[in-house]
Structure formats: C-alpha cells, structure tokens
Amino acid sequence: xxxxxxxxxxxxxxxxxxFDADGVQHGFLKLPISxxxxxxxxxxxxITVVANGEGPTALLTGGNHGDEYEGITALMKLASTLKAxxxxxxxxxVPMMNVPAAQAGRRTSPMDxxxxxxSFPGDPDGGVTEQIADYFTRYLVPMVDVALDLHSGGRxxxxxxxxxxxxxxxxxxxRQALAGAKAFGAPTAMMMFELDAAKLYDTAVESQGKIFVAxxxxxxxxxxxxxxxxxxxxxxxxxxxxxxxxxxxxxPAEPQVYVDMPDASCYVQSEHTxxxxxxxxxxxxxxxxxxxxxxxxxxxxxxxPVVYHAQRDGMLVAxxxxxxxxxxxxxxxxxxxxxxxxx
Numbered sequence: 001x002x003x004x005x006x007x008x009x010x011x012x013x014x015x016x017x018x019f020d021a022d023g024v025q026h027g028f029l030k031l032p033i034s035x036x037x038x039x040x041x042x043x044x045x046x047i048t049v050v051a052n053g054e055g056p057t058a059l060l061t062g063g064n065h066g067d068e069y070e071g072i073t074a075l076m077k078l079a080s081t082l083k084a085x086x087x088x089x090x091x092x093x094v095p096m097m098n099v100p101a102a103q104a105g106r107r108t109s110p111m112d113x114x115x116x117x118x119s120f121p122g123d124p125d126g127g128v129t130e131q132i133a134d135y136f137t138r139y140l141v142p143m144v145d146v147a148l149d150l151h152s153g154g155r156x157x158x159x160x161x162x163x164x165x166x167x168x169x170x171x172x173x174x175r176q177a178l179a180g181a182k183a184f185g186a187p188t189a190m191m192m193f194e195l196d197a198a199k200l201y202d203t204a205v206e207s208q209g210k211i212f213v214a215x216x217x218x219x220x221x222x223x224x225x226x227x228x229x230x231x232x233x234x235x236x237x238x239x240x241x242x243x244x245x246x247x248x249x250x251x252p253a254e255p256q257v258y259v260d261m262p263d264a265s266c267y268v269q270s271e272h273t274x275x276x277x278x279x280x281x282x283x284x285x286x287x288x289x290x291x292x293x294x295x296x297x298x299x300x301x302x303x304x305p306v307v308y309h310a311q312r313d314g315m316l317v318a319x320x321x322x323x324x325x326x327x328x329x330x331x332x333x334x335x336x337x338x339x340x341x342x343x
Contacts, residue, residue: 011124013135017049019092019143023084025049029094031131033111043100043111043128048079048093055089056145058244060235062094064117064149064201066101066108070217071150074231086245092140097201098132105221107154118196120204137204146180146211146242149201150231153219157330159318160282161217161230162188162259166197168206177206178341180213183241184234187252188317191341193261213238220321257315259335265311268332272306274298276325278332282317286310286334293331298324310334 016027029045060078062071075095082091096102098116100109108115114129122133141147153159163184165177182189192214197203205212215234218227239245270276275296280286287310294305308331318333325331 008134008138009124011135011139012131013139015047017047019049019051019090021049022051022053024082026079029135031128031135033128035111043132045097045099045132046079046095048082049090050082050084050087050093051090052084052087053089055087056243057090057092057143058239058242059092059140059144059147060094060150060238061097061147061201062150063096063098063102064151065115065154066096066098066104066106067154067221068107068150068152068219069221069223070152070227070231071215072096072102073223073228074150074235077232078235088246089244091239091244092144094140097136098129100128107156117201118199120199120201122204133201133204136201141205141208141210144210146213146238147205148180148184148213148215148235148238149205150215150217150235152215152217152227153318153321155219155221156321157318158219158282158321159216159333160188160315161186161215161227162190162317163213163215163234164190164192165213166192166194166202166206170209173206173209173211175342176211177213180211180238180241182256182341183237183249184213184215185237185250185252185256186215186217186230186234187254188257188259189341190258190317190335191260193263193266195264195267211242216318258338258341259315259317260338260341261333261335266314266333266335267330268292268308268311268334270295270308270325270327270329270331272297273326274306274324276320276323276331277305278319280316280332282319284316285337286314286316288313292316292334295325295331308332312336
C-alpha cells in the first residue's frame with residue numbers, strides 16, 4: 001500500500017459482492033449520496049464477479065464515459081452469460097464505471113460535472129466522480145492482474161476500432177500490454193499517445209504495475225452490428241490471451257494494421273468555430289500537406305473556408321462526429337502506419 005493510500009480515509013463505497021467467493025455474483029458498488037431527490041440515497045454501480053478457483057484476475061470496465069455504448073453493451077451481455085465453470089481465476093465486470101453519466105447519456109456526470117477519466121487517482125472526500133475513481137484506484141485495481149477498459153468516441157468523435165497500449169518505463173509491462181492489445185483482435189492495434197495522462201484511469205492502473213489495455217471502438221453515441229462484433233470478439237480474445245478462459249483467438253479477416261502516435265502533433269485541433277467538412281474518411285491514408293478539412297463561417301455567405309492540412313503522413317484514426325465545431329475541438333487524429341509496434 002502506498003503512503004497516499006495509508007493517509008486517506010476508507011472509501012465510502014461498499015460492495016454487495018464477495019470478491020473472494022467462487023461462482024457468479026451480481027451486485028452493486030454502493031456510494032452514499034444525499035440530494036434533493038434522495039436524502040439517504042446511493043449511487044448504485046452494477047458489478048458482476050465470476051470466479052472459479054486459482055488463476056489470474058481480470059477487471060473489465062466500460063462506461064468510463066457515459067455516452068460510449070459499445071463497451072457498456074458488450075459487458076452487460078457478458079455479465080449475463082459468463083459461467084463460473086468456464087473461468088480460470090476471477091473476472092470482475094463493471095459495465096458502467098460512471099453510472100450517473102451513463103444513465104444521463106453524457107460523457108460527464110450530471111451529479112458533479114465530473115469526467116471520471118480525468119479524476120484519477122480520486123479522493124474519498126471529493127465529489128461523486130472522485131469517490132468512484134478512488135475506489136477503483138485503492139480497492140479494485142490492487143486485486144487484479146490485467147485490466148481492459150472499453151472506450152469509444154461517444155457523441156462527439158468517431159474512431160477506427162483499435163486496441164492500444166502505452167510507452168512505459170517498465171518494458172516487460174509494456175510488452176505484455178502490447179501483446180494483449182494485439183490479441184484483442186481489432187482491425188487496428190496502436191501505441192497511443194495521450195494528451196494529458198496524469199489523471200487517466202490508464203495511468204492509475206499502469207502505475208500499480210498492472211497490465212492495461214485500452215480500446216476505442218467506434219463512436220457517434222450509438223453502436224453498429226459490425227462494431228459490436230469487434231468489441232465482443234475482443235473481450236473474449238482478451239480473456240483467452242491472459243488465461244482466464246479457454247479457446248482459440250479469433251483474428252480479424254484482414255491483416256491487422258499497426259499505427260503509432262509518437263506525439264501530440266497527431267491531434268488536429270480547430271482554431272476556428274463553424275461548420276466542419278472532413279474531406280477524408282476514417283481509415284483513409286493521408287499524405288503530409290493534404291487537405292483534410294474545411295471550416296465554414298456560419299455567420300455569413302461568400303467567405304472562403306479555413307483549410308486544414310495533414311501535418312504528417314499516416315491514417316485518419318479519429319474524426320469529430322458533429323458537423324458543428326468550436327475553437328479547440330479535435331477535428332482529426334492522424335497516426336503513423338508502421339510495420340511493427342515492438343521495440
């Protein structure tokens with residue numbers, strides 16, 4: 001236990017499941033609240049624990065952001081179907097980490113405006129979102145060996161389905177995470193650069209020496225049959241790869257594409273407000289200098305649009321989903337296509 005963990009009071013969150021018991025348990029993480037609608041209430045975060053004897057522990061999470069439905073849906077389905085006799089070890093499933101956000105269909109919590117994935121390591125004396133982050137950091141993550149966090153673009157982004165790992169100081173930890181990202185079996189595997197990693201769930205897990213795989217699996221605030229198939233196949237592959245269930249990895253029909261995000265220049269952010277026209281599609285290859293977007297002034301006619309060019313060769317891996325764009329919004333992400341992510 002870290003000095004920080006020793007200095008903090010116990011989490012106000014309690015679990016209605018026994019993490020040490022074998023079998024299938026469905027329950028809740030209960031966070032006491034008191035507001036105008038419920039004086040002695042609780043935020044109820046659904047959780048499923050499927051355990052069977054000795055073996056590793058995997059933590060599967062979705063709904064870190066409440067409008068990212070691919071992961072939420074896949075984990076709700078898995079929680080209803082995974083059987084104890086099929087598991088070697090323990091699988092902890094939390095389909096909606098940020099339940100208030102998920103129930104509201106928003107990226108952030110309507111209870112305190114908190115973005116859970118910018119709230120780690122959390123605080124037991126903070127708002128609802130920080131209290132959830134603290135429970136994961138100090139109670140759930142220490143239990144596990146491997147963690148999979150299922151993201152997508154939500155309402156404002158659309159993203160090529162990929163699984164990713166990060167550059168880490170511990171190269172063995174990095175190697176194991178990258179192997180899991182590849183085994184997930186999305187069409188694309190990525191070495192991902194985060195704009196600000198300090199308060200991410202990813203960092204909270206990795207800093208404890210755990211193996212962490214992140215995903216982005218579509219977006220637009222909805223799901224499609226194709227992307228759900230990728231997500232469900234990926235979750236199963238993840239569990240097979242790390243020895244939680246038996247089976248053969250199911251590989252994509254087409255060879256997996258490897259992409260690397262070396263730095264923040266991969267993110268193209270708007271310096272204008274207006275109507276966005278993307279001139280390339282998700283998954284398209286682009287060349288440095290190529291026109292990738294135009295932004296039109298919506299306050300007048302006759303004005304020339306502002307043109308945005310690719311700053312590097314690569315592939316368009318993410319794009320803004322709504323057509324209206326504000327200054328500072330990410331409108332495109334271009335990653336380098338590479339032959340290998342190893343090394």
